[in-house]
Amino acid sequence: MSETIDWQTLSEVEKIKHDSNFLRGTLTESLADPVTGAIASNDTQISKFHGIYQQSNRDLDKERKLQKLEPEYSFLIRVRMPGGMVTPEQWLNMDSLADKYANVSLKLTTRQTFQLHGVLKKNLKSTIHKINESLLDTISACGDVNRNVMCHANPAESPFHPEVIDLAKKIGSHFLPETKAYHEIWLDKKLVAGSKTVEPFYGDRYLPRKFKIGIIIPPSNDCDVFSQDLGFIAIIEKGKIAGYNVVVGGGLGSTFGIPETYPRAGDVIGFCKPEQVVDVAEKVVAVQRDKGNRKDRKVARLKYTIDRLGLDWFQTELEKYLGYSPGKARPFKITHTGDSYGWKKGTDNKWHLTCFVEGGRVKNSNGKKMKDALRDVAQITDGHFILTGNQNVIFAGVSEIIKPKINAVLKKHNVSPESLSGLRKNSIACVALPTCPLAFAEAERYLPTLVSKIENMLEKHNLLKEDIVIRMTGCPNGCGRPYLAEIGLIGKSTGHYNLYLGGSFEGDRLNNLYRENISEEKILKELQPLIEDFATTRKNGERFGDFVIRKKYVKEIKEGKEFRH
Ligand code: SRM
Numbered sequence: 001m002s003e004t005i006d007w008q009t010l011s012e013v014e015k016i017k018h019d020s021n022f023l024r025g026t027l028t029e030s031l032a033d034p035v036t037g038a039i040a041s042n043d044t045q046i047s048k049f050h051g052i053y054q055q056s057n058r059d060l061d062k063e064r065k066l067q068k069l070e071p072e073y074s075f076l077i078r079v080r081m082p083g084g085m086v087t088p089e090q091w092l093n094m095d096s097l098a099d100k101y102a103n104v105s106l107k108l109t110t111r112q113t114f115q116l117h118g119v120l121k122k123n124l125k126s127t128i129h130k131i132n133e134s135l136l137d138t139i140s141a142c143g144d145v146n147r148n149v150m151c152h153a154n155p156a157e158s159p160f161h162p163e164v165i166d167l168a169k170k171i172g173s174h175f176l177p178e179t180k181a182y183h184e185i186w187l188d189k190k191l192v193a194g195s196k197t198v199e200p201f202y203g204d205r206y207l208p209r210k211f212k213i214g215i216i217i218p219p220s221n222d223c224d225v226f227s228q229d230l231g232f233i234a235i236i237e238k239g240k241i242a243g244y245n246v247v248v249g250g251g252l253g254s255t256f257g258i259p260e261t262y263p264r265a266g267d268v269i270g271f272c273k274p275e276q277v278v279d280v281a282e283k284v285v286a287v288q289r290d291k292g293n294r295k296d297r298k299v300a301r302l303k304y305t306i307d308r309l310g311l312d313w314f315q316t317e318l319e320k321y322l323g324y325s326p327g328k329a330r331p332f333k334i335t336h337t338g339d340s341y342g343w344k345k346g347t348d349n350k351w352h353l354t355c356f357v358e359g360g361r362v363k364n365s366n367g368k369k370m371k372d373a374l375r376d377v378a379q380i381t382d383g384h385f386i387l388t389g390n391q392n393v394i395f396a397g398v399s400e401i402i403k404p405k406i407n408a409v410l411k412k413h414n415v416s417p418e419s420l421s422g423l424r425k426n427s428i429a430c431v432a433l434p435t436c437p438l439a440f441a442e443a444e445r446y447l448p449t450l451v452s453k454i455e456n457m458l459e460k461h462n463l464l465k466e467d468i469v470i471r472m473t474g475c476p477n478g479c480g481r482p483y484l485a486e487i488g489l490i491g492k493s494t495g496h497y498n499l500y501l502g503g504s505f506e507g508d509r510l511n512n513l514y515r516e517n518i519s520e521e522k523i524l525k526e527l528q529p530l531i532e533d534f535a536t537t538r539k540n541g542e543r544f545g546d547f548v549i550r551k552k553y554v555k556e557i558k559e560g561k562e563f564r565h
């Protein structure tokens with residue numbers, strides 16, 4: 001086979017995938033190598049498909065280099081958990097793994113799952129083993145495959161929540177790789193001699209790039225459906241889900257200095273019935289598998305395939321793959337992104353509490369013992385946990401009797417849902433430093449401080465309760481979905497950020513660059529007059545993101561291709 005492939009025309013990762021014997025690579029040898037805390041370079045690509053990224057502690061990199069030591073290598077482990085649903089037992093297991101093998105914290109990600117940071121090579125296998133023992137896994141949480149499928153998180157907001165979570169799980173399972181490499185390497189399942197697994201769907205080079213799917217139930221857009229490669233918008237008619245509008249070509253990653261890369265909001269291209277969703281998903285991914293760019297990974301996501309070949313072309317191609325045409329998209333109305341906090345009673349008569357977890361970092365700090373609180377809740381709840389796409393957690397399905405007990409636990413650990421400002425409630429920060437190798441600046445460790453400073457300005461203008469979406473990332477890859485925020489901040493260099501304005505509160509419009517490479521002092525100075533103007537001249541009910549466009553602080557971005565850093 002390999003003789004017929006002209007590797008010169010493909011990115012080097014294509015060959016690494018192809019030569020990996022269906023995601024085995026030399027991972028077993030890498031794990032056994034006692035000389036280094038790292039794994040072999042090619043294995044760092046393959047490990048991603050197993051939910052594992054090699055990292056180093058960037059706070060220490062310089063010092064260790066001076067001491068002629070190799071970087072302090074450790075690993076990020078990401079769990080695959082469609083729809084973010086976790087049992088209390090699974091929570092307790094992740095909590096104890098964080099203490100035993102990771103950096104004593106849990107990271108709740110923007111795709112409704114857990115990450116452990118700081119796991120040493122020697123502990124990787126035990127950690128993955130334990131995760132699997134609790135009936136979770138990490139396969140295809142990363143890599144050039146379909147990633148963790150997101151779906152609407154809050155059972156109290158929609159009686160259709162169980163239906164979409166089932167769908168998210170179904171789509172997730174449908175796209176699981178068939179290779180047994182994961183089971184052999186991490187779970188010591190026997191190698192079947194000479195048997196190469198066949199990947200009937202993915203083939204031996206998998207997808208050209210990562211692929212992301214999310215499902216929303218309007219009016220909530222809590223998983224930013226327009227940021228997904230493929231999104232489904234539930235259409236409720238006559239008290240049931242009549243089907244789903246199909247959204248394609250969202251994606252946020254981009255690179256400074258490469259104008260061919262840009263964030264793009266997805267296009268609504270049609271409607272399908274509930275029983276057609278998996279087929280539609282399969283065929284959309286198949287078109288991308290076959291027509292996506294395998295030469296340049298920077299422009300390999302579905303959004304670029306669509307812009308390169310045209311949306312009309314894509315629709316025609318999809319219909320060919322499907323053998324039928326999706327129906328005409330149906331009307332829907334979105335009113336917000338983000339989560340709504342506090343206790344709510346669902347139509348299931350159970351209570352559901354959405355808790356804000358700043359930056360998604362579950363830890364004990366500054367007298368607020370979030371990690372202890374969540375562990376104690378897991379010990380007493382008669383419901384389950386749901387991670388949201390905004391790095392928060394929901395205690396779902398709680399009975400009337402247990403509700404006050406949970407309140408008492410939160411109070412004891414000083415993490416009772418306080419009255420948060422509208423800005424903080426709507427904040428997201430990606431991990432960035434010290435673990436992310438791609439970060440140019442802080443995000444998770446810094447945004448809370450910046451938010452406090454902006455809150456002071458908002459308070460002066462009586463806007464403390466105003467919901468404004470603010471999102472920060474340490475680089476332009478967009479992990480905190482900053483391009484869809486009303487205020488977006490993207491790290492450019494240490495302590496400096498690009499400031500973007502004008503995303504919509506509903507999450508259906510990209511923002512636009514307002515100021516470049518500015519420090520905190522300048523950020524506050526730039527925001528001050530805008531907030532003042534907003535307080536005095538906004539129209540009744542007007543959102544901040546709409547206001548800055550109406551007042552021409554920034555031009556509205558109509559399509560991704562117009563976007564510039
Ligand atoms: Fe991300 C890469 C963290 C959601 C776009 N992302 C990374 C890596 C793995 C860095 C790396 O490649 O070495 C980061 C690990 C940092 C660390 O130390 O933990 C990282 N991404 C995250 C998380 C943990 C951010 C968070 O604070 O929650 C999110 C994990 C989600 C999950 O559970 O699967 C996360 N990443 C996203 C999102 C948002 C989303 O999916 O809803 C995006 C934008 C949407 C999109 O994909 O277009 C996103 N991450 C990227 C990109 C840019 C991809 C592109 O198309 O160019 C990269 C870099 C890459 O792939 O080359 C990246």
Ligand code: SF4
Nearest residue numbers: 430436439474475479
């Ligand atoms: Fe790292 Fe950049 Fe993603 Fe933040 S946005 S986690 S800095 S890759």
